[in-house]
Amino acid sequence: MLARTPLAPLSVAILVAALSVSVLPASASSWTTPLKAAGSAEAEAMAAPPAPLSASATCLAAGQRKIVVSWSAVVHATTYSIYTSTSATGTFALTASGVTTTTWTSGSLGTGNDYFEVATYFGTKWLGAQSAATGETTITGSGCTQP
Secondary structure (H helix, E strand, O other): OOOOOOOOHHHHHHHHHHHHHHOOOHHHHHOOOOOOOOOHHHHHHOOOOOOOOOOEEEEOOOOOOOEEEEOOOOOOOOEEEEEEEOOOOOOOEEEEEEEOOOEEEOOOOOOEEEEEEEEEEEOOOEEOOOOOOOOOEEEEOOEEEOO
């Protein structure tokens, strides 16, 4: 014959919790928890943004050693980054980041040839492909020229 044992306090608490869960209203099954921006679920659900189109570089003024890079906006872009190289097919290095408009003006550039590319950021996690390189901009002792 089985002996009867009293329920331990922890067992009672588990039983009460189980009963509480089982009596939730039917609408509780449609509850959702919002995710924070740039959470892992967002990263899995979204594709990387496309590269900006129509990137171009223009001398700010013939006598200055500054250029303005401009490009077409990318839908949902948060910020853009500007990359520069001394060759159209060379390695591009980050020059500016966190740009929130579709234009960027350089500081005074050193003598030589410069090419620029633009990349798109969406949130803080996604970096899109870099745009095609701009045309050549030549900085000389007398200022900025473009062939």
